[in-house]
Amino acid sequence: MDWLERAARLRQWSRGGTRAPHKPLLLLYALGRFRQDAGGELRYGAVEEDLKRLLAEYGPPHGTTPAYPFHHLVGDGVWEVRTDRGPGSPGSRVGELRASGAAGRLAPELRAALRREPSLLDRMARVLLDQHFPPSLHDELCEAVGLRAEADPASVTPLVAGRRQRDRRMRELVLTAYEYRCAFCGYDGRIGAVPVGLEAAHVRWWAFDGPDDVDNGLCLCSLHHKLFDRGVLGVGDGHRVLVSQRFVGHSDAARDQVTALAGRRLTGPQPGVRPVADDHRAWHAANVFHGTPRPAADTI
Known part of the structure; x- marks a missing residue:
């Protein structure tokens, strides 16, 4: 068996x-x-x-x-x-x-x-x-x-025959499209020529048939990638950052790194590159993002 x-x-x-x-x-x-x-x-x-x-x-x-x-x-x-x-x-x-x-x-x-x-x-x-x-x-x-x-x-050999394979080029394509900056906060750290703490996030998860395409990807710093996959952050109309009202953080860091992002327009992608597709944004909003979005930070 x-x-x-x-x-x-x-x-x-x-x-x-x-x-x-x-x-x-x-x-x-x-x-x-x-x-x-x-x-x-x-x-x-x-x-x-x-x-x-x-x-x-x-x-x-x-x-x-x-x-x-x-x-x-x-x-x-x-x-x-x-x-x-x-x-x-x-x-x-x-x-x-x-x-x-x-x-x-x-x-x-x-x-x-x-x-x-x-x-x-x-x-x-x-x-x-x-x-x-x-x-x-x-x-x-x-x-x-x-x-x-x-x-x-x-890096693991597929364990079940016939399973879809990831495109290992996606990370480089997405980071290049966003010019090696976090789309949410603009972070662009490097050690020498090597970017650190930057990742390619799937908007519609790969596990749920999300394609390894640039218009299903975001360049995010490690913190915002985790918060995006946990449903704290999302992408709304006009490609602006959504922040869940369920998120609670009282420190300056929580305010500056999370709640202050509400309503901020994404950084990137560079001209000529397709932004996140509407159907992928809609999937994330329905299946991952938690609760109601906060008002834009500049309207509070």
Whole structure:
């Protein structure tokens, strides 16, 4: 049985490229807990708050519940659920899962495979990360679920046959298009001739069919890349910076580096280069950006 294929092909609700990472997040969490206690079960009532936090931090901006993947992941052959009455899930309602003492764990065949081949766990995690999240979030997500981050996915041989390959030229093309300056703050640091702290960010995530094209990219400093992928920052009409009202920061640094960006026009790209395409901006606004944008800083 090819467990990497199973991980890569989890069935998810999908409409127009909408993110629904509920099952991948639960499976990553279960892999992390298996590493800590290979024989343990995850009782829904005990892990519900952990799963809620993961969905709030790494899921889509609209509200969601961990009860849905806890029940439906069974159908993908990697997870099992039992209650106080015996095997089988009672359904996808929170009350049913709590009242029945529902507990889940990795499917028996998968647990056996992980014991035979311990490296399989990290390879499954890598597939889930690559398929559903941008690289800027991989390290912190691994830490959040109790896994160790592995090598940069761009340098890893594809683990599942037929998977789309990244275009390694994208970084240089995007940084050149934006003249090696952060599109949000203008940062342009170098050591000698080498730029430092500048990255090529996908607007529509590569994991969600975002192309490796300049009009789907932004040159961002490391800080603003992370905040962009976490939904704190976005790009609005007129290619102006959006800042979420959910972001809270009271220091001068938080004000200068984040809230003061609200309404600021992007720096770049240089003339003759296509700016971020409207459909990619719209995908990010619907699937990543959290909450309502703040008013432009100069109107407050």
